[in-house]
Amino acid sequence: MALRHAVLAALLDGEFSGYQLAKGFDIGVANFWHALPQQLYAELSRLESDGLVAGREVVQDGRPNKRMFRVTDAGVAELERFAAAPAKPSFIRDDLLVKVQAVDGVDAAPVIAQLQERAAVAEAKAEVLGKLLRRLRGDLDEAEFLLAGQRIGPYLTCQRGLAFERETREWCLRTAELLERRESARRAPSGSARRGQGG
Amino acid sequence: MALRHAVLAALLDGEFSGYQLAKGFDIGVANFWHALPQQLYAELSRLESDGLVAGREVVQDGRPNKRMFRVTDAGVAELERFAAAPAKPSFIRDDLLVKVQAVDGVDAAPVIAQLQERAAVAEAKAEVLGKLLRRLRGDLDEAEFLLAGQRIGPYLTCQRGLAFERETREWCLRTAELLERRESARRAPSGSARRGQGG
DNA sequence: TCTGACTACTCAGATTCTTGACTATGGAGG
């Protein structure tokens, strides 16, 4: 029962269709909640039948009709209840970390490759988040915006997401480099294990 | 199908009972995988019937018997397969971030309290992880251990966990402080600041 | 005209995770 609140929180920024949320979940809200389109559609239906969001059919021509949703007063009240209730501890789940944990027992090469790939993904995400932050604060500087802005929630969560992605990138690069050095030392185990990585 | 690999990776460090894993999952592996005891017991049974781990009954007196598990060759092969397969992108799910995202629409006070509590939890976790890192590297310094150590996987994942907890702590404290400043500004509007709606 | 991509959404089924029990023994504290 928490995707529900992530959706409500996302809808505080305006009126969105399920499809739009499904796209946008990758950028903003996905920093702290990940969901597939099917889940979003299902959750929106449940939220609507519970009266926490209101949907309205938008007839389009040239493309399928869509349903736009906004949070109702009951929805805000539900968020209020949720915000005041004790939070469950967060958790990360990451395949790649499992692989690094196991790296001493398995072939390191594919793990190194995945670390480099993940570093690139994290860098791309960090860039997107950086742009989003600039867009959110407009022409104010950060401190000013945070004190005076009337919608700072998304900004704060994006800050956290950005720090996370940067940290991820740094760690992935450091770790990949280290594992590579160990690999080449292993392949040439003499006293002069100083040669660069071959390829 | 990935708790399975987290368990296998954890068992690379030695022989453990389900109970021990359930306790220990909080410190080491929990940085990237979170699981309840029931899941671990169930997963260990499945792993055993799939031949990926081997269990042995240890008769104790004064306390219940237990079953200790270790990874089999087939288990290592399975980890090898897993490590070489493409990793799914990681995800975070965090109630508290949802609350911060929604903070403009709800009462900020309980969110501030939870941010402070989370900061304290993160600090405690960071301390535990720092100790674990020192224990893992023994009397070597970090660079030396990472190049020469024969079991560095857990060290690397702990590094990542430590950075994450520190980042979490910093962000929580910054965010709590900011929200507090805004709260007190809202309660005592200086100059000609326009009044917001009451609590 | 056929293929594929994009918008917009729905359904069914399987797997995974969480909640909340329950069994059983031994020791500490009141």
Add this chain to the structure above:
DNA sequence: CCTCCATAGTCAAGAATCTGAGTAGTCAGA
């Protein structure tokens, strides 16, 4: 004696999530 706590697990039900497919119209390109 009774209760609480720790060890060491097991079971069952339900919620949440993921996999995979289907529907249906529009538009662009080969």
